[in-house]
Amino acid sequence: MAGQMRKALTYKLVLLGDAGVGKTAIAVQFVKGQFNPFLESTIGASFMNQTVTLPDETLIKFQIWDTAGQERFHSLAPMYYRGAQAAIVVYDITNRNSFEKAKEWIKELQQQGDPNVVVAFVGNKVDMPEARKIQPSEGESYASENGLFFIETSAKTAENVSELFMKIAKQLPSIQRQKDITSGPSNPGVKPGVGAPSKGKGGCCG
Amino acid sequence: MDYFIAPLRTSGRAPVVDDDNQKEIARLQNDLDVLRASTVIAKHEKRELKQITRNTEVVCREFKRSLEDKKSIFDTVSLELETLKGLLAKKQKEFDQCEKECHVLQEVVDSKLKEVQDFENQITTLRDKILVNHEKQHNLEELLDSKQYREWSVLIDEWNSAGGNSITKSMLVRNKVEGRLRFGEGVPDSLRGQIWQILTPVRTVISDIELLFKSENIKSHQLYYHLLESSSTSEKVIQKDIQRSFPNEEFRHRMLEKDRIRSLFNVLKAYSNLDPSFGYCQGMNFLVGFLLLYLNQEDTFWMLCTIMYHFKMVGLFQSGKMLPYFIHYFDEEMKANLPDLKRHFVEEGISSAMFLTEWLTCMFVYNLSRGTVARLWDLFFFGNGQQELFRIGLAILQCLESDLMKGNLEEILSLTKKKAKNIPCKELMGAARRIQLLPSTIAFLNSIESQWQTNDGQRKLIVRSKKEILS
Numbered sequence: 309m310a311g312q313m314r315k316a317l318t319y320k321l322v323l324l325g326d327a328g329v330g331k332t333a334i335a336v337q338f339v340k341g342q343f344n345p346f347l348e349s350t351i352g353a354s355f356m357n358q359t360v361t362l363p364d365e366t367l368i369k370f371q372i373w374d375t376a377g378q379e380r381f382h383s384l385a386p387m388y389y390r391g392a393q394a395a396i397v398v399y400d401i402t403n404r405n406s407f408e409k410a411k412e413w414i415k416e417l418q419q420q421g422d423p424n425v426v427v428a429f430v431g432n433k434v435d436m437p438e439a440r441k442i443q444p445s446e447g448e449s450y451a452s453e454n455g456l457f458f459i460e461t462s463a464k465t466a467e468n469v470s471e472l473f474m475k476i477a478k479q480l481p482s483i484q485r486q487k488d489i490t491s492g493p494s495n496p497g498v499k500p501g502v503g504a505p506s507k508g509k510g511g512c513c514g
Numbered sequence: 515m516d517y518f519i520a521p522l523r524t525s526g527r528a529p530v531v532d533d534d535n536q537k538e539i540a541r542l543q544n545d546l547d548v549l550r551a552s553t554v555i556a557k558h559e560k561r562e563l564k565q566i567t568r569n570t571e572v573v574c575r576e577f578k579r580s581l582e583d584k585k586s587i588f589d590t591v592s593l594e595l596e597t598l599k600g601l602l603a604k605k606q607k608e609f610d611q612c613e614k615e616c617h618v619l620q621e622v623v624d625s626k627l628k629e630v631q632d633f634e635n636q637i638t639t640l641r642d643k644i645l646v647n648h649e650k651q652h653n654l655e656e657l658l659d660s661k662q663y664r665e666w667s668v669l670i671d672e673w674n675s676a677g678g679n680s681i682t683k684s685m686l687v688r689n690k691v692e693g694r695l696r697f698g699e700g701v702p703d704s705l706r707g708q709i710w711q712i713l714t715p716v717r718t719v720i721s722d723i724e725l726l727f728k729s730e731n732i733k734s735h736q737l738y739y740h741l742l743e744s745s746s747t748s749e750k751v752i753q754k755d756i757q758r759s760f761p762n763e764e765f766r767h768r769m770l771e772k773d774r775i776r777s778l779f780n781v782l783k784a785y786s787n788l789d790p791s792f793g794y795c796q797g798m799n800f801l802v803g804f805l806l807l808y809l810n811q812e813d814t815f816w817m818l819c820t821i822m823y824h825f826k827m828v829g830l831f832q833s834g835k836m837l838p839y840f841i842h843y844f845d846e847e848m849k850a851n852l853p854d855l856k857r858h859f860v861e862e863g864i865s866s867a868m869f870l871t872e873w874l875t876c877m878f879v880y881n882l883s884r885g886t887v888a889r890l891w892d893l894f895f896f897g898n899g900q901q902e903l904f905r906i907g908l909a910i911l912q913c914l915e916s917d918l919m920k921g922n923l924e925e926i927l928s929l930t931k932k933k934a935k936n937i938p939c940k941e942l943m944g945a946a947r948r949i950q951l952l953p954s955t956i957a958f959l960n961s962i963e964s965q966w967q968t969n970d971g972q973r974k975l976i977v978r979s980k981k982e983i984l985s
Contacts, residue, residue, distance in 0.1 A: 327751065327754070327755075327796065328751075328754045328755075345757075346757040346758055346760075347758060348758050348759070348760065348880070349755050349758045349759070349796045349797075349799065350796075351796060351797050351800075351871060351872040351875055351876055351880060352867065352868065352869075352870075352871025352872050352875075353868065353871070354927075354931070355868070355923075355924065355927045357924055371923070371924075376796060376871075378751075378795060378796045380795045380796070380831055380832070381796075381871070383837070383838070384837070384867060384871060387865060387867060
């Protein structure tokens, strides 16, 4: 049908958050519809693709950069969030520390990321209500103070996972249209951080 | 009748006009007038009645017409009803048909599901078979090695009996390893762990580190257990990663043997206590996992220290410290060795960091097959350390070049991360051997300083260079 003829709008999306909060699990649940509690730890970053269709038939293709959560890999993160049109910042609702870490990511995105980036603030692991440490209201109020949208998910049961991406997708095209008006139909998402640390010894260690 | 005739006869005979007659005439006249008036009234009434009749007839006609209309509407409606009834019956039939089809489809789905289940079972069986085959291959390799095994054993025994620090004996082993490596071969898998220990200055590393803890009155050979028993702030993070340390099925299978999972945790915990400011970093779990396939936990711990300090890998794990330099020099190598590919990568938005981070920090455990990684580590421990990691990285790109040149961002990343393990070991090792690194890269790798100090800055370890150790 016409669907094959339509060209998908491509967006770069980055997943950020502390180690073990379930970033890879959310991405894998969204892309493959699977859950594996023992996914290998992500080193550096991994890359996945998924396309969604909006109710108005617009095709949105997500280029998902799933970054490593551990602090040690933090210096690599800018390469992945630079030029990203969407970011998902994840914390684990059973882990206070990861919530604080997620707030730090938000701050960093606000300072260094694209000003138009659509940011989702996500509390994962709602399948473990007995271990909950962060109440939804706490996440919700932080998100609204910072103009982010908030959602709680379970990568394990798939609860709210596709809703999360649909919500992001719905917010995207309008931004893209704005950009089209100002800068033509360029697609900055395709070339993440070219030559990021390759400027020489200076790089990020100077 | 008689009564009426009689007066007429009388008047005929003598027409007498008397009062009575006059009266009678007047009365009759009056009657006549009355009759006339009532005739007028009757006529009038007749006209009115006629009018009413006409009106009634009109109403009647109209009523008739409307009745006819209603009838025709009724007819139409009943016709429609009939049609709808027919349609309903048809739909009902269709619905029944659909339901029937649904049942059939459900059955198909069920049977497909069963097939999927069967496939899954087959996959499990195949996976088991693969594992058995790996085991067989492993045994076969050992058998092939058995001839040389004896020679190697003699050498290793001699080295051990010389106290494990005889330079001449270790030189003998080195020479033998060099001979094997020159022909692109590895060392016997079953002796690999011991040979690695002979090739590397692990004993010097141990004594250097033990020296740092001298003031704490820890007996020699007790340091590992001392570190293991102390509690560590990294424990939680390490525990979380233990089950996430298997890059493939074969690895998982092997790690589940011989309590290696417990050992993996212990070694990482002890290391986090040795260097608390550093703690634990993801990637190390893969290194330790691989070492544990060849060494017991204590030896693994010391070999990890050797990799980190003597072979200077610690910088790769420290936040943002060495990695950007490695990426820069690797890019330079790509420009020199694979210029077309480098250009293509730039066009596709690929930075070397996207695959190199994983390759280097896991020393390829994540991305190559066990046999290939073991051979690579032979070279690494033989002495050239990170130069070998660079060579193998470039060799992977070279072997996959034609596919990589055709690929887009997604395909390139998939090739570098997942397909590298499909390159035959011999081909890859051969390509790596032929790669000449740039002098600037070698100079950079030689210049890396590896320092380690404890939180309080009290203990500081500067690992001596290879020359110093051997002389």
